[in-house]
Amino acid sequence: MSATPAKTTRTKLSTTVSPETLEFLERKVASGEAASLAEAVDIVIRKVRQLENRQRLAVATARYFDELEPRAAAEENAIARDLASTASTIDFDKEL
Amino acid sequence: MPSPATWRRQRARLTLTKSSEAPRRGEIWYAHTGGKRHAVVIVSLDQRNATERIDSVLAVPFGSYGAEGPTSRRMEPGKSGLPEPSFLKAHFISVVDKKDLVERLPRRFSQHQMRELVAMINRAIDPDAPYRE
Numbered sequence: 001m002s003a004t005p006a007k008t009t010r011t012k013l014s015t016t017v018s019p020e021t022l023e024f025l026e027r028k029v030a031s032g033e034a035a036s037l038a039e040a041v042d043i044v045i046r047k048v049r050q051l052e053n054r055q056r057l058a059v060a061t062a063r064y065f066d067e068l069e070p071r072a073a074a075e076e077n078a079i080a081r082d083l084a085s086t087a088s089t090i091d092f093d094k095e096l
Numbered sequence: 097m098p099s100p101a102t103w104r105r106q107r108a109r110l111t112l113t114k115s116s117e118a119p120r121r122g123e124i125w126y127a128h129t130g131g132k133r134h135a136v137v138i139v140s141l142d143q144r145n146a147t148e149r150i151d152s153v154l155a156v157p158f159g160s161y162g163a164e165g166p167t168s169r170r171m172e173p174g175k176s177g178l179p180e181p182s183f184l185k186a187h188f189i190s191v192v193d194k195k196d197l198v199e200r201l202p203r204r205f206s207q208h209q210m211r212e213l214v215a216m217i218n219r220a221i222d223p224d225a226p227y228r229e
Contacts, residue, residue: 050224055165057219057227072161076185079157082130083190088150089137090193 010038118146118194119153123196124177127155134158135178136192139213140180147193148183155192156213158182158185166219169212179202186216 004055019050034040068076119125119138127136138145140154158176162168162183169184177181178201205213218225 015205053227054223055223056229057223060166060227060229061219064168066164068163069161072159072163072183073160074160076188077128078132079159079185079188080135082132082134083157083188085132086127086129086193086196087191092192 118142119197119200120145121203122207122210124201124203124205125155126199126201127192127196128198129158129192129196131219133198135176135182135201136197137213139183139189139210139217151195152191152193153197154189156184156189156217157187158187167216175203175209177201184213184216186213187220189217189220 025034025037025044028034028040028043029037035044065073110135121140121142124147125136126133135158136155137158138153138155144150145153146214154181154211158178160180160182162170162185167187171178171182171219173179173181175200175206176184219227
């Protein structure tokens with residue numbers, strides 16, 4: 001299965017890039033990681049989007065816990081304790 | 097290929113509880129956990145929820161306090177059926193013993209709400225789970 005969308009769904013993009021960028025993309029093709037310069041661009045962009053998403057989720061998760069007001073944090077810890085105490089009574093070896 | 101006798105044994109093990117009694121995915125229940133009553137949403141698949149061979153379900157609890165976040169959603173009484181505004185906390189997805197589910201509430205999550213909840217659970221465990229603020 002191809003890592004890039006079918007040609008019919010692709011959009012033409014004409015642009016210029018720096019020599020370093022072109023060299024980087026050509027190395028992707030030479031190494032076999034990408035079949036073409038266009039696919040190399042797609043691979044790089046996909047990685048950047050993944051990293052941006054990961055960063056966005058990490059920051060939002062940290063903010064959620066850092067900014068949780070004291071009574072909410074206390075309740076969260078109590079919920080965790082209560083649910084853990086219930087789970088501790090379950091014999092997982094008996095559950096299939 | 098299992099023998100017919102093996103098939104019969106396997107089928108016999110998959111005896112289901114009465115569907116009206118078994119917790120169902122998307123239902124909201126009160127559960128007695130740790131000596132306290134917590135509202136939870138059942139998230140495990142109904143094949144697990146209904147079988148008598150497994151004593152537990154997977155559930156996500158509500159809290160009374162909190163904030164919106166990647167794994168937390170504020171829900172109004174009209175949406176949850178709970179008496180007060182509450183916060184669904186997917187980062188506390190837990191195993192809950194079926195016998196600790198003590199009261200089924202009338203409200204049930206829609207398929208859309210369940211998809212959102214699964215996305216929230218994914219954000220609690222997968223650093224690459226899709227997230228837009």
